[in-house]
Amino acid sequence: NAGVTQTPKFQVLKTGQSMTLQCAQDMNHNSMYWYRQDPGMGLRLIYYSASEGTTDKGEVPNGYNVSRLNKREFSLRLESAAPSQTSVYFCASHRAFGQETQYFGPGTRLLVL
Amino acid sequence: LAKTTQPISMDSYEGQEVNITCSHNNIATNDYITWYQQFPSQGPRFIIQGYKTKVTNEVASLFIPADRKSSTLSLPRVSLSDTAVYYCLVNPAGFKTIFGAGTRLFVKA
Numbered sequence: 268n269a270g271v272t273q274t275p276k277f278q279v280l281k282t283g284q285s286m287t288l289q290c291a292q293d294m295n296h297n298s299m300y301w302y303r304q305d306p307g308m309g310l311r312l313i314y315y316s317a318s319e320g321t322t323d324k325g326e327v328p329n330g331y332n333v334s335r336l337n338k339r340e341f342s343l344r345l346e347s348a349a350p351s352q353t354s355v356y357f358c359a360s361h362r363a364f365g366q367e368t369q370y371f372g373p374g375t376r377l378l379v380l
Numbered sequence: 381l382a383k384t385t386q387p388i389s390m391d392s393y394e395g396q397e398v399n400i401t402c403s404h405n406n407i408a409t410n411d412y413i414t415w416y417q418q419f420p421s422q423g424p425r426f427i428i429q430g431y432k433t434k435v436t437n438e439v440a441s442l443f444i445p446a447d448r449k450s451s452t453l454s455l456p457r458v459s460l461s462d463t464a465v466y467y468c469l470v471n472p473a474g475f476k477t478i479f480g481a482g483t484r485l486f487v488k489a
Contacts, residue, residue, distance in 0.1 A: 271423075302479070309467065309479040310424070326478075357423045368414065369477070371423025 268293050271372035273358050279378045280348045288343040288375050290358030298361050299341035300325075300369065301333060303354040310357060316341055348379045384468045389484040398455045400483050402468030405449050413444060413451045416467045418482070424467060428453070455485075463487045 274289045292299065297318045302310040302325075312325030316335040330352060332344045341360075345352060355376050359369040386402040404413070412431050416424035428435055430442040430451070441454040455462055465482040 300477075307481075309481045311479070312477060359423070368426040368429060369424075371425070374421070374423055 270294065271358055271360055271370050273356075273372040273375050275375060276373070277376045277378075279380065280345075281380050282349060284348050285344065285346050286348065286377075287345075288356055288358075288377075289340070290342065290372060291340045292358075292360040292370070293339065294360060294362070294370065295338070296360035296362050296370075297338070298363065299335065300359040301331075301341070301343045302357045302359065303327065303352075304357060304374075305354050313343065313356075345377075348377075350379045353377060353379045383478070384470055384480050386466075386468050386480065386483045388481065389486065391486050391488065392458055393488050394459055395457050398458050398462075398485060398487075400453045400455075400466055400468075400485070401450055402453070403450045404468070404470045407448050407470050412471045413442065413448075414469045414471055415440070415442065415453045416469065416479075418465045418467065424479075427466070429471075458485075458487045460487050460489060 271292045300315045301313040304310045311327045313327055313331050314325055314333040316322045319338045322333050334342045355374045357374045358372040361369045384402050384404045392398045412429055414429040415427045417427050418424040428437055428440050428442045430444050432444050435442045443452045463486055465484050467479050467482040
């Protein structure tokens, strides 16, 4: 099992450009998450999907959209990138609602110029 | 949502036991306490989870007093490779998991 995979690993954008970060998990997990982590900071939840077909806002959703394409895939889209969105983005999944641990992907480093 | 407070940083030497304490005064009855470890340029990794008293696995121990308002992660005999950021989370009865800034542990030779 690959666990949680993310693409791309690194991306440079100009202000105003758009892009989609991809995330996939092969653990048959129901719930998936997108976090961002700024230098020296903890992770902040952007959006989550409790189950296939549902998405909801987290702590910092402004400037982002998400799509739960199917049970395996959860994408994060930046419609018009801003320098403030320069960060490392982590995708995570867990099996089900409740006390389950989350499994994280390796992250996508995004630089917006 | 229960907020957690933990030290910003800690230093230790190889071979020592390290204890990192987290306070979570408004923990709810159904909440569990979970600790994650994060190395530079990697996503967080689950270490241990508990509800009350003591939990031990091959990596760490977690001590939780009866009032559950705090918890202590204990790492026995740390090595240089244990240098990382350690996050204490209180799992809410929902999905809005809150990661604080964590504790930066630096292990010296």
